[in-house]
Amino acid sequence: MIPALLTLLGAQLAGEMLTRVTGLPLPGPVLGMLILIAGFAVFPGLVTIVRPLAQGILGNLSLLFVPAGTGVVGHLGTLAGYGPALAVVLIVSTILAIGAGALAFTAVAKLMKMEPEA
């Protein structure tokens, strides 16, 4: 538990420091995730150490959105004002993104003559 927590926090801390130093447009934790993947490649034993804690956190990922989501109480005016427009934006852009992404995958897979996994 402690080594796993130390690994996750250490990778995040390294990521935060590196974004500050280099001015990269990546959030610190995203860079921390890339650092941890590099860590897995160099020290494969890290995967076993991190797995139980990482699976525990990711299994309850939805809970972590609740405090920020509750911040909606400060935006009820914005949502009421832009409500219909925001609904159209979210629905249309999400449908376009899923459709375009799936079509791009199958088009390139067909070009490469890959067998579909259906």
Add this chain to the structure above:
Amino acid sequence: MTDFAEIWSYLARGPLLWLTATLAAYAAGDACFRAAGRKPWANPVLIAVALLAGLLWLTDTPYPTYFEGAQFVHFLLGPATVALALPLWDNLPHVRRAALPLLAALVTGSVVAAGSAVAIARAFGITGEVLASLAPKSATAPVALGISERLGGSPTLTAVLVILTGIIGAICTTPLLNALGIRDWRARGFATGVAAHGIGTARAFQVHPVAGAFAGLGMGLNAVLTAFVAPLVLRLFQ
């Protein structure tokens, strides 16, 4: 004897009450989700947020007071983002085998998600903080909040937009991809994860295990790509 008002004013000052309320609201939301047969519209986060927002309104509690307790949960978003390294690592052999189709789907999905959202919003006259909050809405919440903050958006508004995007994606993906005639589980799952992050991934796992694994992969990769795409798209339309 201490009366209720005194106990309340004592508890309302410390972080314990609102931390407990956050976990209780989520437990209630999760129970509703299970009772509804895990339908995507009965999203536990949406239910928990509605319960807490109602409670804050009823007790006349300002959001900063609530957040003093809830910040302990909120803090875990950072380590959770780092933990996404694990499913990515586990799926690395899959990635190598289908690298080019995955890359095409990732770039297309990510750019279309952020680009179409910002373009349509701009056409409706949405600008400034709200527009910046929209740009990262397809990335998983911990990452989207960080990007939104950097772009001058509102992280709390982004959190709500991210959750709504996930629910819309989870509801639309199966009928949409059936209509498009796409049957490859890798394509279906991956595109859903790119556009609709964790909530879409949870939906993909219900449909097919391969779709679920590829959705998790799409979510993780788009978390990285959105950090680059969202600022570019926003600069284009501002």
